[in-house]
Amino acid sequence: MPRSRTRGGSATGYTPATSPVAARARGLVKEYGSGAGRVTALAGVDLELMRGGFTAIMGPSGSGKSTLMQCLAGLDTATRGDVAIGDTELGDLDDDALTELRRDRLGFVFQAFNLLPTLSALENITLPVEIAGRRVDRAHLDRIVEATGLADRLGHRPGALSGGQQQRVAVARALVARPELVFADEPTGNLDSGAGVRVLDLLRRGVDEWGRTVVMVTHDPRAAAYADRVVFLADGRIVDDLADPTADGVFERMRGLDGHAGPGHDGPDGRVGVEPGAGGRADRGPAGRGPVRDGARGVWR
Numbered sequence: 001m002p003r004s005r006t007r008g009g010s011a012t013g014y015t016p017a018t019s020p021v022a023a024r025a026r027g028l029v030k031e032y033g034s035g036a037g038r039v040t041a042l043a044g045v046d047l048e049l050m051r052g053g054f055t056a057i058m059g060p061s062g063s064g065k066s067t068l069m070q071c072l073a074g075l076d077t078a079t080r081g082d083v084a085i086g087d088t089e090l091g092d093l094d095d096d097a098l099t100e101l102r103r104d105r106l107g108f109v110f111q112a113f114n115l116l117p118t119l120s121a122l123e124n125i126t127l128p129v130e131i132a133g134r135r136v137d138r139a140h141l142d143r144i145v146e147a148t149g150l151a152d153r154l155g156h157r158p159g160a161l162s163g164g165q166q167q168r169v170a171v172a173r174a175l176v177a178r179p180e181l182v183f184a185d186e187p188t189g190n191l192d193s194g195a196g197v198r199v200l201d202l203l204r205r206g207v208d209e210w211g212r213t214v215v216m217v218t219h220d221p222r223a224a225a226y227a228d229r230v231v232f233l234a235d236g237r238i239v240d241d242l243a244d245p246t247a248d249g250v251f252e253r254m255r256g257l258d259g260h261a262g263p264g265h266d267g268p269d270g271r272v273g274v275e276p277g278a279g280g281r282a283d284r285g286p287a288g289r290g291p292v293r294d295g296a297r298g299v300w301r
């Protein structure tokens, strides 16, 4: 299957632009508050995300990761600079058009799953397509459901599923409408290692098999090693950009940024692990060949 499949057969009926750039930020500045209380969350970010890529965003707590993701996804407005999704400049859109763009062209995965508790897992997965008034592509849905390994659990409500299962449902929900971009903010942050690996595998398949573009914020070098590229933020700026990451390579870069992390920000205790043979891109790296060094856990927050 082609690595990047962005045309034809779209469940959404939307024909993506031909631009190879899925999202772009230029001179992005985000300030909160004013006067002495002003916080600069983004201090001038330039970033291009190519279609069919899997990018991890890392950095110390408060470095601007979530703010960057929210500005890229049109969930927040930058103070200065501009953002485009494909060929669409977000600054040209009013609120309704932005809502429509998010609904039709973007998918989201949140740390806290954010499934609707009164709907079944299957209803949760198909909801975005239905809200958009579009027909669910059954064959595509079946492939995604099969990939979640939850075919026999789909009639259950989220409350009857484990956290890891709920997050796989959330990833399936994000993928089913064939969005141009999937944004995931710490999707494994609440999961133990095995559950995290299955979520990362599913995101990876979203890129490799279904041609999606994925952007993921994470604190865990082993999760980041599933990506094709890691962008490092510190103090609201991009300070490093690593291609074909390995867990150890990411860990080394993170150590170099340690001084930027504020006090009292311990990491998530290495809750996402990469198990040898688990199938992620991390298999290429040291993490796939043997135990990850102890120090590679819990550095970020």
Ligand SMILES: Nc1ncnc2c1ncn2[C@@H]1O[C@H](COP(=O)(O)OP(=O)(O)OP(=O)(O)O)[C@@H](O)[C@H]1O
Pocket: 032, 033, 039, 040, 041, 059, 060, 061, 062, 063, 064, 065, 066, 067, 068, 301
């Ligand atoms: N609504 C807001 N009002 C004021 N300041 C904010 C707001 N949102 C974020 N900030 C500040 O902007 C900076 C960047 O925050 P952001 O949430 O993007 O960081 P982050 O890298 O995602 O951190 P974490 O790893 O802890 O999630 C921080 O200093 C934060 O306190």
Ligand SMILES: [Mg+2]
Pocket: 065, 066, 067
């Ligand atoms: Mg954050």
